[in-house]
Amino acid sequence: MTTSAATPARGFAEPDPSAVALLLLGRGRDPATERGVECPGDLPAASDPDLVERAAAAKAKLGDRAFVLGHHYQRDEVIQFADVTGDSFKLAQQAAARPQSPYIVFCGVHFMAESADILTADHQQVILPDLAAGCSMADMARYDQVEDAWDVLADAGVADGTIPVSYMNSSADIKSFTGRHGGTICTSSNAKRALEWAYEQGDKVLFLPDQHLGRNTAVRDMGFDLDDCVLYDPHKAGGGLTADQLRSARMILWRGHCSVHGRFSLDAVHDVRERIRDVNILVHPECRQEVVSNADYVGSTEYIIQTLDAAPAGSKWAVGTELNLVRRLANRHQDKTIVFLDRTVCFCSTMNRIDLPHLVWSLESLAAGNVVNQIVVDEETAHLARLALDRMLALPGVGAKD
16 A cells, blocks of 8 residues: 555655645646745656666776765665765765775765865866756855845945855855855854854854855854844845845845755644654754744754664654655664655755766766766866865864765
8 A cells, every 4th residue: 555755654655646746756836835936857767777787887897996976865776876975065075085086976966076176186087977967056146146245245334344154055156255255164064163153253144055054053053033134135136135234134144045945834844743743853954944943853964864863763753855865764764754844845856867877877988988077166266165165174073064
C-alpha cells in the first residue's frame, strides 16, 4: 500500500501522485510560493543501470587523479560515486586538502564550484558536470546590482559604517565585493559569529543574498527587533528605502531567498502538528522568519543531519529542507518517523541537473584526457573573495560546516 507524506509511518513515505504532490516534480504551478510562480524542472527517472557501470569504470581508471565531491542535496545515484559528501564550504575545503588530485569533480552548483576553484591549488582543475546547475538565490544578487546598492548607501551617508556579510551561497563576484569592502563570508552555522564580528567593525550590516538567514540570525540569535531590519529590493529605485530608513536600520537585508526553503509556511507547521502528535519541527535557517520562530529546532544542513542521527528511536520529525536529503535521512533512520514539513516541497531543480549521464560524461572525458566544464575564477576576483573567506576562517570557533 502506498502511503502519503502526511502519514506518520516509520522511514520515508513517498507522496501520493496528487495534483499538489506533482509540484514536487516541477509539474505544476503554485502562485503562493515566495518566488511567486512555479517549482521548475522535472526530476528524471533513475538512469540506465549501464551508466552505473560506466561511472564506476571511469572513476576506477582515474583513480586518485579525480576527487568527486557530492553535495547533500544530490540524488542518490550521484551521491554513490562521491568520495566525500557535505555542504558547499566543507566540500571546497576537502578539495583543497587533496592536492594529489588534479581533477575536482563537484556535484553541486556553480557558486560551490567557484569556491572550490578559489581555495584549491593552481594545478587543480574544478569540473562542474552540468554548467546549467546554478543557484536561484545566488543569482538574485548580481555584482552590478550590489555596486548600485553601495552607491545608494553612500548617498545616504551610511556606507562607511556598513560592513557587508555575504552568505556562502553567493557568486564569486559577490564574495569579491565583500572582500573589497572589508566584509566577511558566513555559513548557516557561523552566521551569528560573523555578524558579531561585523558589528565590532561598523554599526550596520549589508547582508547578502539571503534575507531569511540574515533576519533569523539577527532576531532569533542576537536579540534584534524586526524593526531593526530593512529589506533592500534591487528592482526598486533606491532599494525601495528612504535615506532615513537606511540610517536608522541596523541590518540591511538583500531581497533574496532560497527557492526551496522559502516554500515552507507557517500553515505547514500548524498542519503537521495537527496531523502528527508530538512531532518535532526541524528546519533550516533559510526558511521564513515565522517558520523558524515556530520550529522546535533550527540549524544548518550538518546540524539537521546530526540531530536526526542522535534522535531516539520512535521519535517523530517534520523536516524543512531539501527533498533528496530528507528522503535519504528517512531511509537511514527507519526506527524514526521522518516526513516533509510541507506537502508541496520542491526539489532543488538546479542541483538535480547534476545527474548520472552528466557525471558519466565528465568522468569519461577526464579519463580520456579531455577537461570539460572547467570552472575558473579570474585572479583578481579570487584574491578579493579569498580575503573575505579568510576573514571568516579567522573568526573564533569557525569550522568547515555550513
